Amino acid sequence: MLVSLTASDFLRYISWLVFFLIGFWSIIRAIRRPIPVNINAGLLFGGLAAAIALGALVQFELITANALIQSFIATVLIATPFMLVRLMDDVIGVPSRLRRIFTGAFVFSVALIWLAPPEMIMALAVPLMLVLLITLGYVVFIGLRAVRRTHGITQRRLIAVSLGSLFLGLNFAAGQLPLTPEDARSLVDLFGVAAGISYYIGFVPPHWLRQLWQGPELRAFLVSSASLPQIKDNSELYQAIERGAAAALGAPYASIGLWNETNQVLVFPTAEAPGELTISSDLPVVQAFRMQKPLFVRNVTYDPDLDAKFRLRSRIRVVLAAPISIGGERLGVLCVYGPRVSLFADDDLNLLKLLADQAAVVIESRQLNEQTARLRAREESARLKEDFLSAAAHDLKTPLTTLIVQAQLSERRAIRNPAAPPDLIGLRRLVSESERLRTMVLELLDGARAEQDQLVGQRELVDLVDCVRAAVARHESAQHTFVVEAPEQLMGMYDPGRIAQLLDNLTENAVKYSPEGGVITIRLWQNAATIHLTVADQGIGIPSTDLPHLFERFHRGVNVDDRKFPGWGLGLSMCRRIVHQHGGQISVASREGGGSTFSVALPVADPQSQPIQHTYNRSGPFL
Numbered sequence: 001m002l003v004s005l006t007a008s009d010f011l012r013y014i015s016w017l018v019f020f021l022i023g024f025w026s027i028i029r030a031i032r033r034p035i036p037v038n039i040n041a042g043l044l045f046g047g048l049a050a051a052i053a054l055g056a057l058v059q060f061e062l063i064t065a066n067a068l069i070q071s072f073i074a075t076v077l078i079a080t081p082f083m084l085v086r087l088m089d090d091v092i093g094v095p096s097r098l099r100r101i102f103t104g105a106f107v108f109s110v111a112l113i114w115l116a117p118p119e120m121i122m123a124l125a126v127p128l129m130l131v132l133l134i135t136l137g138y139v140v141f142i143g144l145r146a147v148r149r150t151h152g153i154t155q156r157r158l159i160a161v162s163l164g165s166l167f168l169g170l171n172f173a174a175g176q177l178p179l180t181p182e183d184a185r186s187l188v189d190l191f192g193v194a195a196g197i198s199y200y201i202g203f204v205p206p207h208w209l210r211q212l213w214q215g216p217e218l219r220a221f222l223v224s225s226a227s228l229p230q231i232k233d234n235s236e237l238y239q240a241i242e243r244g245a246a247a248a249l250g251a252p253y254a255s256i257g258l259w260n261e262t263n264q265v266l267v268f269p270t271a272e273a274p275g276e277l278t279i280s281s282d283l284p285v286v287q288a289f290r291m292q293k294p295l296f297v298r299n300v301t302y303d304p305d306l307d308a309k310f311r312l313r314s315r316i317r318v319v320l321a322a323p324i325s326i327g328g329e330r331l332g333v334l335c336v337y338g339p340r341v342s343l344f345a346d347d348d349l350n351l352l353k354l355l356a357d358q359a360a361v362v363i364e365s366r367q368l369n370e371q372t373a374r375l376r377a378r379e380e381s382a383r384l385k386e387d388f389l390s391a392a393a394h395d396l397k398t399p400l401t402t403l404i405v406q407a408q409l410s411e412r413r414a415i416r417n418p419a420a421p422p423d424l425i426g427l428r429r430l431v432s433e434s435e436r437l438r439t440m441v442l443e444l445l446d447g448a449r450a451e452q453d454q455l456v457g458q459r460e461l462v463d464l465v466d467c468v469r470a471a472v473a474r475h476e477s478a479q480h481t482f483v484v485e486a487p488e489q490l491m492g493m494y495d496p497g498r499i500a501q502l503l504d505n506l507t508e509n510a511v512k513y514s515p516e517g518g519v520i521t522i523r524l525w526q527n528a529a530t531i532h533l534t535v536a537d538q539g540i541g542i543p544s545t546d547l548p549h550l551f552e553r554f555h556r557g558v559n560v561d562d563r564k565f566p567g568w569g570l571g572l573s574m575c576r577r578i579v580h581q582h583g584g585q586i587s588v589a590s591r592e593g594g595g596s597t598f599s600v601a602l603p604v605a606d607p608q609s610q611p612i613q614h615t616y617n618r619s620g621p622f623l
Contacts, residue, residue, distance in 0.1 A: 008186045015189040015196075016052050022200045023049025029204055035298070037090035037340075041203045044083040048196070051076040074113045078128070081135035082106040084165065087203050088139055090340060091157070092146045098138075105131055133169060140165040153213040154250035157202045164198030167191045207347055214351060217247040221355065228362045230369075237366060238270050241334070245355045249320070249348055251336045256324070256359070257285060258332040266333065288321035289333040294349045294356075295321050320349060322356035326364050334359055402433045456581040462494045464531060464602075468522055471503035479517030480510075486524035490531050492604045498578045505571040506535040506598055513560075513596070514539035529604045530584075536597040542590040550588055551576040559592060575600075 023045040030042030051073045057063045085102045088094055109128055113121060143162035147155055174187035201209055221244035231237040238256045245254040257266035257277065265276040266289060277286050284297040297319045320336040334356040338344060406429050413420060465486045472482045510520045518538035525532050542550060546557045553573040575598075579586040583603045590596035 008183075008189075011186055011193075012189045015193040016056055018193050019045070019049050019052050019196050022196055023047075025206075026200070026204055037087060037203060040083060040086045040090060041200075044080065044087065045196070045200065047076045047079065047083075071114050075110050078109045078113065078132065079106065080168065081132050081139065084139045084161075084168075084199070085135060087199075088142055088161070091161070091203070092142065093339070094142065102135060102138075105135070129172065132172060136165050136169045136172075140169075150250070152217050152247045152250035153205075153210060156213045157205060157250075160198045160202035160205075164195045164202055167195035167198060171195055207345070210345060210347070214248055214250075217244070218351070218355075220244070221248055222358060225358050225362050228366070231366075234366070235270055237362070241359045241362060242270060245334055245336055245352065245359075248351060248355060249336050249344065251320075251338050251344075254334065254336045256332055256334055257289065258363075259289070259330050284319040285321050285333055285335050288335075289323050289330070292323045292325065292330070294323070294353045295319070296344070296349045297321075318344060320344060320352050322349070322352045324356045324360045324363065326357075326360040331360055331363050400437065403430060403437070406430050406433070456495045456498050456578065459493045459495050461491055462496050462499055464490045464492060464494075464499070464533070465524060467496070467499050467503055468524060468533075471500065471507045472522070474504065475507045475511050477511055477517075480514060481517075481519045482507075483519055483521045484524075485521065487526075490524055490526055492531055492602060494582060494602070495578075498582075502575050502578045502600070505575050506600075509571060509598075510535055510537035510539065510596075513537065518595075526604070531602050531604055533600040533602070534597055536595065538595040541592045541594045542588065542596055543592045547588065547590065551586070 026038070026042045026045040030038040054063075054069050054073060058065045058069065063069075082102055082105070085094060085099065089099060109131065112124065112128070116124075140162050143158050143165065147158045147162065150158060168191070171188055171191035174184055174191055205213070224240065224244065228237055228240055231240065238258075242254040242256055246252065255268055255270065257268050260267050260276075263276070264279050266279070266286060267276050277283060279286065279290060284295050284300065288295040298317070300316055300319055316337045317340060318338045320338075322334050323330065324332045324334055334352065336344075336352060406426050410423055410426050410430075413423060465488065468484060468486060472484060476482065507520070507522070514520065514537045516539075520538075521534075521536045523532075523534045523536075540559060542557050543559055546555070549555045550557075551572050553570060555573075576586050579600055579602065585601045587599050588596060589599070
């Protein structure tokens with residue numbers, strides 16, 4: 001018998017063996033895990049295996065063919081496309097109206113096979129084949145359409161199902177081709193085997209194949225997790241973890257819940273409407289966190305209130321949840337959601353636990369980075385405070401010392417000679433140093449107002465050209481030449497006191513940081529509804545490392561000698577606050593040793609319908 005075995009016979013026996021194995025394994029999986037997709041796959045492949053077994057027994061003449069056997073085999077073949085529709089409904093969903101239509105066509109076809117006379121069945125063979133091909137075409141269509149909307153393991157499963165439907169259609173068509181019986185039988189068997197294998201790996205993929213398919217997304221997640229703690233935005237970090245978990249499991253989406261120890265709630269920071277779940281909730285997500293063990297929950301009850309709160313956008317039917325913890329510390333929970341149980345296998349829970357452990361490492365690393373950044377910020381803040389107090393004590397000591405010495409001198413003169421005329425020179429020194437001291441204290445008060453965004457007060461129509469000329473007059477120097485390039489008038493709605501302070505700071509800096517003198521150029525022009533101002537000097541310039549921090553409080557350039565250029569590092573910070581509270585922008589262009597150019601852009605009109613009102617009188621009395 002082996003000697004007479006042809007290639008066609010060998011292929012047929014291989015196809016029988018394949019379908020026997022697929023049918024046997026599908027039935028075992030349906031018994032072990034009786035979910036709809038496994039049950040339907042067991043019915044489909046088990047029925048095909050039974051039909052093939054009966055056909056083999058008839059071929060080997062172990063049993064006699066009769067109408068019952070032929071009707072059973074025909075029913076299995078007719079049922080195959082319709083069972084595929086049921087399986088696709090388990091995986092991606094099929095509209096209920098179409099399900100009813102296909103079910104009706106199946107019932108009609110089966111009734112025809114069992115009840116109609118053979119002559120009628122032969123006459124309707126072509127319409128029956130057309131119905132089968134239309135059903136297969138629909139399966140291919142919805143499979144390919146879903147491939148475009150899915151990813152990861154789900155996408156690969158749908159590709160396998162689509163290929164299986166294509167092979168099954170070729171299987172049906174091969175029997176109708178004008179070929180020799182042996183060649184047609186070979187094609188039928190070949191396409192049948194290909195369809196069976198494709199459907200099997202698509203609907204009930206074995207464990208090793210699921211792991212192989214999940215490998216690329218899992219490796220991508222593990223590789224990217226090394227750089228995730230460096231992401232600056234926490235929301236972006238959590239979304240990256242969620243995307244990685246959803247991709248690895250082929251799920252529509254995932255979410256992270258973070259444990260808030262103070263309020264005893266799980267917070268979901270990436271939800272469209274961020275929400276919280278109390279620790280007493282019965283939802284699977286909270287249960288997994290509360291029990292600190294992974295959960296695979298099927299047939300989840302749909303909760304429209306929860307859906308509206310978290311905007312899940314689909315009816316969740318299955319949840320995989322794993323706690324995120326490290327070193328006994330509970331950090332949160334990682335959840336993966338799906339509308340159908342068939343998306344997941346039991347061993348996916350182990351994969352989710354691995355992802356949750358990796359997420360714990362990422363979150364812990366991020367928290368450590370944030371703690372380190374906060375410590376550095378506190379250290380930097382403490383250093384700045386120490387520097388500021390040192391500079392303030394040094395700068396305040398000079399006028400205070402002068403005031404005390406001059407007052408003591410005047411007191412001794414008055415005691416020695418009460419009738420002597422007033423010491424005008426000493427009085428002028430007292431007034432000058434008092435004004436200097438007042439200016440320093442006002443700078444400190446301005447710094448406090450700036451932090452509360454209360455610098456700019458009532459606005460009025462101001463001519464910026466006049467303000468620039470007044471500032472130049474106040475800071476004229478024998479070593480410096482001021483060049484003002486401006487039209488006759490540029491009017492805008494501003495706080496005149498703060499605009500004067502802005503111009504004073506910029507022109508004073510230009511003079512102070514140009515110790516060798518030079519030309520200071522101030523340009524003013526209007527472009528549409530914006531007035532532009534630039535102040536350019538030929539001074540010591542600003543190192544590139546200081547440019548990003550130049551407008552921060554207490555910051556001074558590394559090339560600034562405090563003994564030669566006294567100051568507190570508040571001037572440019574005040575300039576930025578004044579400009580921003582007027583709705584404008586300020587920037588600087590400079591290089592060390594090459595001078596600096598400060599650019600200001602201010603809107604002509606008041607950008608605020610109701611300016612902030614507060615009491616401010618910079619030129620008023622000290623107390």
